[in-house]
Amino acid sequence: MEKTFIMLKPDALQRDLAGEIIARLEKKGFKLVAAKLMRVSRELAEKHYQEHKGKGFFEPTVAYITSSPVMAMVWEGKNVVAQARSLMGATNPAQADPGSIRGGFAVDVSRNLIHGSDSVESAGREIGLYFSAEEILSYSKAGDEWLSE
Ligand code: IDP
Ligand code: MG
Numbered sequence: 001m002e003k004t005f006i007m008l009k010p011d012a013l014q015r016d017l018a019g020e021i022i023a024r025l026e027k028k029g030f031k032l033v034a035a036k037l038m039r040v041s042r043e044l045a046e047k048h049y050q051e052h053k054g055k056g057f058f059e060p061t062v063a064y065i066t067s068s069p070v071m072a073m074v075w076e077g078k079n080v081v082a083q084a085r086s087l088m089g090a091t092n093p094a095q096a097d098p099g100s101i102r103g104g105f106a107v108d109v110s111r112n113l114i115h116g117s118d119s120v121e122s123a124g125r126e127i128g129l130y131f132s133a134e135e136i137l138s139y140s141k142a143g144d145e146w147l148s149e
Pocket of ligand 2: 118
C-alpha cells in the first residue's frame with residue numbers, strides 16, 4: 001500500500017492543531033503507521049529541504065522547522081501521497097481551498113502547518129530520513145474492507 005511522509009510543523013503543535021489535523025487524516029480513511037514527536041536538527045532540516053537550497057525561503061524555512069518540536073508521521077492508504085496533498089491544500093494558505101487544512105487554519109506561507117510528500121519518490125526519500133524500517137508498522141484495521149474493494 002502507498003505511504004507518505006507527513007509532518008506537523010512547529011506551528012501546528014504550538015497552536016494546538018495536532019489533534020484536528022490528525023483527525024482529518026484518520027476520518028479520510030488513511031492509516032497511521034509511524035509517528036514520533038521530535039526536534040528536527042539543522043542537518044536533518046537541510047536534507048529535508050535540499051531541493052530548495054539556494055532559494056530565498058530556504059534559510060527561514062529551516063529556521064521555522066527547527067524552532068520547536070514537530071510530529072513526524074507516516075500515513076498509508078490508496079493514492080495517499082496525492083490525496084494527503086489535497087487535504088493539506090496549496091502551499092500558500094492564502095490561496096488554499098478554505099476547506100483544506102492550510103486554507104482553513106493558516107494565513108501565511110511561512111507558517112503553513114503541515115508538510116506532505118509531493119510524489120511517491122519523495123515519500124520514500126523523506127520516510128527514510130525520519131524513520132528506520134522497524135519503526136514503520138504493518139497492521140490491519142477492522143474497517144479496512146469498508147474503505148476500498
Ligand atoms: P510544499 O510544502 O507545499 O511542498 P514547497 O514549495 O515544497 O511547498 O516549499 C516547502 C516549504 O517552504 C513550504 O511548505 C513553506 O513552509 C516554505 N515556503 C515555500 N515558499 C515560501 C515562501 O515564498 N515564503 C516563505 N516560506 C515558503
Ligand atoms: Mg514540497
